[in-house]
Amino acid sequence: MRFYNHSHAFYCGVDLHARSMFTHILDHEGNTVFEADLPANPEAFRNAIAPYRAGLVVGCECMFSWYWLADLCEDDEIPFTLGHALYMKAIHGGKSKNDRIDAAKIAGLLRGGMFPMAYVYPRAKRDTRDLLRRRCFFVNQRAQLTAHIVNTNSQYNHPPLTKKLCYAGNRSDDLAERFTQASTQASIRADLALIDAYDAQIDEVERTVLKNAKIIDPVTLKLLRTIPGIGKILSLVLLYEIDQIARFPEVGNFLSYSRLVRCEHESAGKKKGSGGKKIGTAHLKWAFSEAACLMLRAEADAKKWLDRQARKRGKKKALSVLEAKLGRAVYHVWSKQQAFDLRRFFA
Numbered sequence: 001m002r003f004y005n006h007s008h009a010f011y012c013g014v015d016l017h018a019r020s021m022f023t024h025i026l027d028h029e030g031n032t033v034f035e036a037d038l039p040a041n042p043e044a045f046r047n048a049i050a051p052y053r054a055g056l057v058v059g060c061e062c063m064f065s066w067y068w069l070a071d072l073c074e075d076d077e078i079p080f081t082l083g084h085a086l087y088m089k090a091i092h093g094g095k096s097k098n099d100r101i102d103a104a105k106i107a108g109l110l111r112g113g114m115f116p117m118a119y120v121y122p123r124a125k126r127d128t129r130d131l132l133r134r135r136c137f138f139v140n141q142r143a144q145l146t147a148h149i150v151n152t153n154s155q156y157n158h159p160p161l162t163k164k165l166c167y168a169g170n171r172s173d174d175l176a177e178r179f180t181q182a183s184t185q186a187s188i189r190a191d192l193a194l195i196d197a198y199d200a201q202i203d204e205v206e207r208t209v210l211k212n213a214k215i216i217d218p219v220t221l222k223l224l225r226t227i228p229g230i231g232k233i234l235s236l237v238l239l240y241e242i243d244q245i246a247r248f249p250e251v252g253n254f255l256s257y258s259r260l261v262r263c264e265h266e267s268a269g270k271k272k273g274s275g276g277k278k279i280g281t282a283h284l285k286w287a288f289s290e291a292a293c294l295m296l297r298a299e300a301d302a303k304k305w306l307d308r309q310a311r312k313r314g315k316k317k318a319l320s321v322l323e324a325k326l327g328r329a330v331y332h333v334w335s336k337q338q339a340f341d342l343r344r345f346f347a
Contacts, residue, residue, distance in 0.1 A: 001084070001087055001116055002116070002117045003113055003114055003115060003116060003117065004057075004059070004081045004110060004113070004115040004117050005113035006057070006079070007028070008028070008055050008056065008057045008079070008110075009027065009028055009052075009054060009055025009056070010025055010026065010027055010028070010033070010052040010055055010056045010057070011025065011026045011056075011057055011059070011107045011108075011110040011111040012024070012025045012049060012052070012056055012057065012058045012059065012107060012110075013025075013026075013059055013060070013102075013103045013104060013105065013106030013107030013108070013109075013110060014058060014059070014060040014069065014103060014106065015060070015061070015099045015100075015102040015103040015106065016040065016060045016061070016063060016065055016066060016069060017040065017063075017065065017099075018040065018064075018065050019039065019040050020037060020038065020039060020040055020099075021037075021038050021039075021040045021045065021060075021069075022036075022037045022038070022099035022100055022102070022103040023035070023036055023037075023038055023045070023048055023049075023103060024100070024103035024104045024106070024107045025049070025052055025056075025107065026107045026108065026110075026111050028111075030108075030111060032104070033052065034048065034049075034051075034052065035100070035103075035104075036048060037099065037100075040065070042068070042072050045069070045072065046072075046076070049078075053076075053078070056078055056079075057078070057079040057080075057081065057110060058073050058078055058079070058080050058081070059080070059081045059082070059083055059106050059107070059109070059110045059115055060082065060083065060106065061082075061083045061085055061088055061102075061106065062082045062083055062084060062085045062118040063085065066082060067123075067126065070082070070120055070123070071123055074123070080120065081110070081115060081117055081120070082117065082118040082119070082120045083106065083109070083115055083116060083117070083118060084116040084117065084118040084279075085118070086276075086278065086279050087116035087279075088106075088109070088116060119243075119247065121243060122243065125212075125216065125240060125243060128208075128209055128212045128213075128240060129240040129241065129243075131205055131208065131209060132205075132209050132236060132237060132240050133283065134205065135202055135205040135206065135209070136237075136283075136286075138198050138201055138202050138205070139198075139202060141194075141198060142194075142195055142198040142199070142202070145191045145194055145195050145198075146165045146166065146191075146195060148191055149161075149165060149175065149188055149191050149192075150165070152179075152184065152187070152188065153178065156178075156179060156184075158178050158179075161175075165195070168196070168199060171192050171195065171196070173189070173192075175188055175192065176188040176189050176192070206232075206233070209236055209240075210232070210236065213236055213239055213240070216239075217239060219337065220239060220334055220337070221235055221236070221239055223333050223334065223337065223338070223339060223340075224238055224239065224330065224333065224334070226333070226339040226340040227291070227295075227326065227329055227330065227333065227340040228294075228295045228298045228299045228302070228340075228342065229290075229291040229292065229293070229294035229295030229296075229297075229298060229299075229326065230291050230294075230326075230330075231294070234287050234290060234291055234294075237283060237284075237287045238284070238287055238330060241281060241283045241284050241287070242254075242284070242330075242334070245331060245334040245335050246335070248331070251327075251328050251331045251332070254327065254330075254331045255324055255327045255328070255331075256279075256280060257280050257281060257284070258280060258281065258284035258285060258288060258327050259277065259278075259279075259280040259281070259282070259284065259285040260285070260288060260320075260323055260324045260327045261324065262274050263275060263276040263277070263279075288323040288326050288327055289319075289323060291323075291326050292319055292322045292323045292326060295322070295326065296322075299342070301342065301346055302322070302346075305322075305346050306318050306319070306322060309321055309322075325345065329345060
């Protein structure tokens with residue numbers, strides 16, 4: 001956990017919502033100099049902070065609507081810091097809770113050097129990262145449609161589908177003719193039409209993201225693909241979700257951010273279980289889970305290694321260890337700008 005511990009003349013805490021932003025400003029001595037519930041628009045915020053611009057820092061909790069405020073502060077050269085939502089217990093743990101109290105606590109945490117920082121993703125790559133996340137949503141929706149066709153086929157006890165529906169050539173109108181009910185036929189045709197539409201959109205999104213990635217960091221993109229199990233899509237996910245590997249001082253920090261390590265709770269020398277599993281990014285956790293499965297499919301050595309580990313730890317823990325090893329490999333490949341070495345990986 002990193003805390004913002006810089007000294008300023010004024011500390012601005014913002015409890016930000018989609019249409020409103022409760023703003024609380026403290027001076028260096030901790031006195032409240034401004035407090036108001038403002039509409040969430042740039043001009044209202046600029047007018048409110050105008051008397052305190054010299055030496056001002058702005059902080060808000062990492063919720064879905066922070067992009068525009070971060071961009072405004074960057075344009076106006078105002079220091080901006082983002083609070084990690086899962087670490088800001090001071091906001092959520094009080095007896096009373098409202099926007100005014102939350103904004104005051106954010107300002108107080110900033111002033112006291114106890115403001116837990118989240119990563120402010122740079123706007124130059126932020127839109128492409130969000131587009132790539134949208135692609136993952138489209139793929140999940142397409143998979144649900146495909147599963148619905150297969151399940152409907154099983155419901156009516158028709159012969160199993162012999163060809164995979166993920167390939168466009170295997171999705172013909174004859175699929176609907178398997179069913180005698182007109183409503184079921186209409187349902188299957190609707191699924192097929194939506195799958196075709198998702199295919200077109202997913203292809204377009206992938207072309208756009210790949211084009212941007214080749215401009216931003218083609219070398220790292222190519223190096224990531226030297227790791228077995230990491231192909232065209234997963235390399236893009238890693239490139240955009242990580243952004244800069246240098247922001248992680250050590251490999252352990254990166255593994256924690258990727259949800260690849262177990263966080264133990266200990267007090268007075270006694271272990272009290274574990275927690276914090278949701279702290280980190282789910283997108284990287286998913287990417288390494290996929291990469292581990294694909295590596296097992298592509299590399300016989302990986303399968304042998306997993307079998308040995310499974311005999312010692314069980315298959316679930318063995319897979320988790322493999323995911324963590326892949327996380328370490330990504331960290332070192334990226335930070336050292338060296339191609340992946342399979343022999344050293346299993347040494």
